[in-house]
Amino acid sequence: MNEKRICAEYLWLDGNEPPQIRSKMKVMEQPGGGTPLASPEWGFDGSSTNQASGADSDCVLKPVRTYQDPIRAGGKGGHRLVLNEVCLSNGNPHPSNTRAALSKVVERHADEGFWFGIEQEYTLFKDGRPLGFPAGGFPEPQGKYYCGVGADKAYGRELVERHLQACLDADVLIAGINGEVMPGQWEFQIGTGDPLRVADDLVVARWLLARLGEDYGISVSFEPKPLKGDWNGAGAHTNFSTAAMRESNAGFDAIIEKLRAHHAEHIGVYGPGIEERLTGKHETCSYREFRAGVSDRGASVRIPWQVERDGRGYMEDRRPCANIDPYVVLERIIRTVSE
Numbered sequence: 433m434n435e436k437r438i439c440a441e442y443l444w445l446d447g448n449e450p451p452q453i454r455s456k457m458k459v460m461e462q463p464g465g466g467t468p469l470a471s472p473e474w475g476f477d478g479s480s481t482n483q484a485s486g487a488d489s490d491c492v493l494k495p496v497r498t499y500q501d502p503i504r505a506g507g508k509g510g511h512r513l514v515l516n517e518v519c520l521s522n523g524n525p526h527p528s529n530t531r532a533a534l535s536k537v538v539e540r541h542a543d544e545g546f547w548f549g550i551e552q553e554y555t556l557f558k559d560g561r562p563l564g565f566p567a568g569g570f571p572e573p574q575g576k577y578y579c580g581v582g583a584d585k586a587y588g589r590e591l592v593e594r595h596l597q598a599c600l601d602a603d604v605l606i607a608g609i610n611g612e613v614m615p616g617q618w619e620f621q622i623g624t625g626d627p628l629r630v631a632d633d634l635v636v637a638r639w640l641l642a643r644l645g646e647d648y649g650i651s652v653s654f655e656p657k658p659l660k661g662d663w664n665g666a667g668a669h670t671n672f673s674t675a676a677m678r679e680s681n682a683g684f685d686a687i688i689e690k691l692r693a694h695h696a697e698h699i700g701v702y703g704p705g706i707e708e709r710l711t712g713k714h715e716t717c718s719y720r721e722f723r724a725g726v727s728d729r730g731a732s733v734r735i736p737w738q739v740e741r742d743g744r745g746y747m748e749d750r751r752p753c754a755n756i757d758p759y760v761v762l763e764r765i766i767r768t769v770s771e
């Protein structure tokens with residue numbers, strides 16, 4: 433038989449707040465030697481994902497980007513990850529389909545050359561507590577864990593490294609990883625790239641991390657403030673630039689004033705629980721204020737020192753939480769900067 437069978441893992445965002453990633457696998461018949469088959473549309477039961485009522489439960493999965501599956505069969509055999517938009521049976525975007533809205537805005541502003549880079553922080557949990565936390569107690573206070581090395585400072589590195597390799601193998605635009613301030617907390621960066629690519633790759637990178645965590649009995653939390661008290665929260669700092677910003681910082685002040693004017697709308701879509709994270713402590717600016725500054729990690733928006741030195745580059749919006757919907761955040765930033 434001149435045919436092989438490949439596994440396509442279909443990924444999509446559900447209707448929860450914040451959205452969770454769902455996936456299910458479809459076996460496809462792949463003609464041997466021929467060009468790879470396109471992944472077909474598929475469906476799922478929206479009544480189990482907060483996307484439909486039981487009486488009218490069919491939702492449509494529309495493939496939008498395909499990746500090589502870096503996990504199944506050791507990354508061999510041509511298996512795929514297929515990222516989808518969720519649509520209604522009439523073909524229109526489902527109300528939870530925030531990617532469709534971003535696509536429209538991206539199209540409107542295609543000639544401005546938006547680039548993004550997202551720093552995804554997260555916390556690893558096992559047995560109901562963050563990795564590195566002893567049963568019924570606390571580890572040493574924060575200070576030595578950020579970018580630390582050693583079994584008393586870095587918890588979960590095997591998973592973190594496997595995740596990095598999986599992203600590289602899948603051609604996800606991962607840019608780096610680092611240990612974070614709280615034990616069990618880490619970060620990876622996605623970008624720099626165009627808005628849809630970066631948001632899509634972030635979703636796939638989150639899925640890969642959660643999936644690989646299963647192998648270790650470790651779960652991944654994107655909670656903005658996983659632990660109360662004197663422990664850092666988890667953010668998704670969103671770095672952005674336009675072609676003009678990469679030429680000169682002449683327009684930076686005008687952009688900062690627009691971000692200030694729309695501060696409340698941004699806070700409203702920067703992840704549920706943001707008030708607990710943006711307290712004004714732990715390298716944040718209170719959600720009640722808007723402040724911009726060079727090299728200021730207590731600001732809402734930071735201009736990196738090299739950008740100030742070079743007189744061009746990008747800005748870092750430090751407000752978004754780890755649990756953001758990246759499509760919503762990028763859409764909001766593009767509209768504020770350009771409309």
Ligand code: ADP
Nearest residue numbers: 547548549550551621623624671672673745746
């Ligand atoms: P931090 O010092 O805040 O921890 P990181 O090194 O973690 O910074 O992340 C910096 C981010 O900035 C990366 O995600 C990168 O993709 C992004 N970035 C760099 N240059 C640009 C640019 N010109 N436009 C948009 N994003 C950029």
Ligand code: MN
Nearest residue numbers: 551619621669
């Ligand atoms: Mn970072």
Ligand code: MN
Nearest residue numbers: 551553612619
């Ligand atoms: Mn960080």
Ligand code: MN
Nearest residue numbers: 551669748750
């Ligand atoms: Mn940052």
